[in-house]
Amino acid sequence: MRTFKLLAATAFATALTVSSAFALTVGFSQIGSESGWRAAETSVTKLEAQKRGIDLKFADAQQKQENQIKAVRSFIAQGVDAILIAPVVATGWDAVLKEAKEANIPVILLDRQIDAPDSLYLTAVTSDQVHEGKVAGDWLVKTVGDKPCNIVELQGTTGSSPAINRKKGFEEAIAGHDNLKIVRSQTGDFTRTKGKEVAESFLKAENGGKNICALYAHNDDMAVGAIQAIKEAGLTPGKDILVVSIDAVPDIFQAFIAGEANATVELTPNMAGPAFDVLDAYLKDKKEPAKWIQTESKLFTPADDPQKVYDEKKGLGY
Amino acid sequence: MMAIPTIVRERTPQLVVLAVILALNAIISPGFFSIEIQNGRLYGSLIDVLNRGAPVTLLAIGMTLVIATKGIDLSVGAVMAIVGAVAASLITSGYSLPATLAGALFVGLACGIWNGALVALLDIQPIIATLILMVAGRGIAQLITEGVILTFNDKPELIFVGSGSFLNLPMPVIIWIVLAILAILVVRRSALGLLIEAIGVNRRASTLSGVNSRVILLAVYAVSGLCAAVAGVIAAADIKGADANNAGLWLEMDAILAVVIGGTSLLGGRFSLIGSLMGAMIIQSLNTGILLAGFPPEFNLIIKAAIILIILIVQSPASQTAMANFRANRQTMAIKTESREHAAR
Missing domain, CATH: 3.40.50.2300 (Response regulator)
Known part of the structure; x- marks a missing residue:
């Protein structure tokens, strides 16, 4: 022993x-x-x-x-x-x-x-979740320019900190641009199913989607669900309705490749x-480093070679 | 007076509630009842209600039969997640649609038989027996999908089940209507419905009088598993992927609620499939209405709870008795006034 x-x-x-x-x-x-x-x-x-x-x-x-x-x-x-x-x-x-x-x-x-x-x-x-929302909002402000734009927002789970902060950051970014207006905002619980269901109701409530110029989702999964709803309503996501979301999971890059989404902010x-x-x-x-190190919230658009990013991310176990 | 069919008379409370909620929806969103054809399928809020209500409706069919035997099936949401995961992994590994559907439905059936065996053979109380699979089910589903959302964007044949259309109607609507009609015919055109009710009223008495209660119990849980399987396939096909974390999450509660709103008692015995279907439609009209209303999301659950509370209060035995008394009083009053008038003359 x-x-x-x-x-x-x-x-x-x-x-x-x-x-x-x-x-x-x-x-x-x-x-x-x-x-x-x-x-x-x-x-x-x-x-x-x-x-x-x-x-x-x-x-x-x-x-x-x-x-x-x-x-x-x-x-x-x-x-x-x-x-x-x-x-x-x-x-x-x-x-x-x-x-x-x-x-x-x-x-x-x-x-x-x-x-x-x-x-x-x-x-x-x-x-910085507030910053993530702000990057998404800034992109939309820049893309839309002076045109009037009605935005619908898919929030994350009600009361969760990413939902609160990503909403706040986005609102800060579009504040002062009176042509951009959030007309409807509802929770999609960060899931595809709810994202799709809520997007369907947005489309019905806003004249079949004709009043909507952009959709902002607090995560990519809800955006993916919403893209399907927009297609089923006979509109073209990415063209008739701009789609911007946060997270940069691989599936949103597939939507980029298909031309159905316009921007995402990476949560690295x-x-x-x-x-x-x-x-x-x-x-x-x-x-001694600073007590808080903020990671980069990088903006991705279809111009960033989505196929390559998709292939890179696919292997990471997303 | 025109003769009202029994089926309508029995379900008057549900019909009234459904009509009131639909009317409220139409006030909130003026285009609620407008239906047009978009891409070869009917399109409108009313169609959304029928379509989005499909999972809960399907679950409610199985749940009604289980509840009629004085049981309950808490596992249906988790079974949806398992079956969605199985369907997604089968189709992505190259199996054909019939093989995928057969495999998925078989897994759902197996889950149901597992529950049924625990209840019928081992006499474990249904709430505990089905709780096991409710807790374990999501874990199993995650093992199958390996923790990711398993997508099948390039498999139009399976996607068709969730978002395709036939005769201008979305597939999920057709599926639940066909299954509902089938279930109603089977339980009401045979003695099966009566036997299920007998077990719910008194299992021992029905066994003693020759009902094979074990087999019937096993069968109702198997049917519930099968219904959950169909709902699971639809939910996965709808989003072109199996989301093990969220598919069918909390839907078992909506299904139980649909059954209760539909007028079936949790104590077992008499049941009404039509009532449960109406219950499911009431819940979905409520959900769709809340989404259309555009209130801040913090209010969603409060509004839903308040309206359901009102429905349950109206349906409660106490208020039913009060209403009956009120009606009887009015009648006697009328008779009294009449006779007094007679006397005066």
């Missing part, structure tokens, strides 16, 4: 030496795989780690905070160089983050913010790239 333990210990030590051959060991506690975007984030994080020669220890929390806390504690016990957390909820992180701080392990938050003193983590890498799944960059700078030169 004793020899076995000894053997195990030696094996463990060897494993440690092997892993220290890599530049860095980083633990990543992911929420789970509830959406295509989340799956893409996981695969991009793994790719980015591989690119930099980082040994990534991955833990899937299956939507449970307790699993995430367990994972972080085990990362601390393993003595990793840094920890990435995509936090499933905003509260309840103080204790475990203090443990990481005492062990001198920097923690970087991905994709979501938390309610904890910002001294407990190195930085947070997230997108690459949160780990910027995180690894600041981590590198911090570990090498002790350079």
